[in-house]
Amino acid sequence: MRVVVISPFPAERGALELLLRDEGHEVTSASTHDEGLRLAISSRPDAIIADTQLPGNDGLALVRELAQHDLHTTTILLCARCTAPELVKLGVICMTKPIDVSALCGYLARRLPAARVA
């Protein structure tokens, strides 16, 4: 399914794109908050994986803005340190870095329909 990856770190962004495509997902990516928001609004993905440290604004602000645009997409935030209780209230999944890629892929496979299992 359609996944948008938003991360300012090229190694992280590039690897996630490749690994998720391997799992059969259609992946596009952005490196800033604004770019990511535009991409999410235009492509209406099934899932968004975003870093909490984004140039322009933080991952938490992104989640709130997505909700304002009526985009209640499965959102996974990648954090160096996940402490905001507000994230739990917003129904957001947090993964602390370095992330467990198998756990991420497993989560997406369970949440999103018809992903090809590699």
Add this chain to the structure above:
Amino acid sequence: MTEAHVHDVIDGLEVFICGLDERGSIVVFNRPCEQLTGLARERALGINWLDLFAIGERHDHVQSLWAQAAHGRPAGPYEALCRNGRSVRWQFSRWDRHDPVPIALWAVGFDMTQEREAMARAREFERMVALGNLVSGLTHELRNPLNGALLQLRVAERHELRSTHGALSTTAQAITQATAEVRRISMLLDDFLVFVRPVPVQLERIEVRDVIERAIDRARVKADAASVTIALEAGEASAELDATRVEAAVYHLLVNAIDAAAEAIEPMVRLRLEVHHNSIVISIEDRGAGIPDNNAPIFEPFFTTKKGGTGLGLAIVQRVCADLGGAITHERRDGATVFSLELPIVFGAIC
């Protein structure tokens, strides 16, 4: 006023008092000075004040203070260490009377030792907090390139396995090893952060069983992977403790026990909670091989006998004990290794 009267007055004060003649020789020496220097009054008389109280210091500075005092202006403060390591702050003032004893200057000293020690401790604590904050900041920043590296290694591993049709080539093995090494960096950072950051102790009323269960949850994945079962015997008990610290200590003891139990015939770890009238004891038991060398410094940071271990687990446990006024002991009995964590409780536990 006789000399005896003078001594009666100055001996009872909690300050150091010396009367000096024009050359700076001691002509009056009160009892606190005797106690400070270990010299009886009779032995001190005639000794130059500089030779007793300004050892290794620049005498010209003191002498200029004396000259200032001789002109009628109280001079000081002057602070120096005594032979026995106590820090004394002196002030000097002129004395015009020559009876009952020919005194040119009074030197009055205050013991600053405790104040200096408290200031040194506060500075050290501030330094540790600043260092802890730096380490914390660094650790969090490091998580980003660590994540990038591990993800890219995963991409490389998949690509290699695909091209060799699943066979473990030299390249694939190298990628696996590199991944393990990068994961170890990450674990070291996690443990080091816990160890080095002085977070203030936060006491709150907690259900001890809940805290132990949280530690077990954290270790569940590891236990399942090693096929080790975890059994908990604990009744209801609430106590005022720092939940985060207790959980960290139990978690690290549990991780060690799981590693040991994984090699055992009976792969099981047993946790027990006992409540005594003013302490709780959490014991973690495994039937593994035990600690190989009784003299090994197992609580020292970075000491580890495990391949891939960070060596900080038991150091963290010991730190928690120090922070909470508890104790960690271990023994081998009936083929089992038992670590016991004893923690004082502020009010009575309710079972």
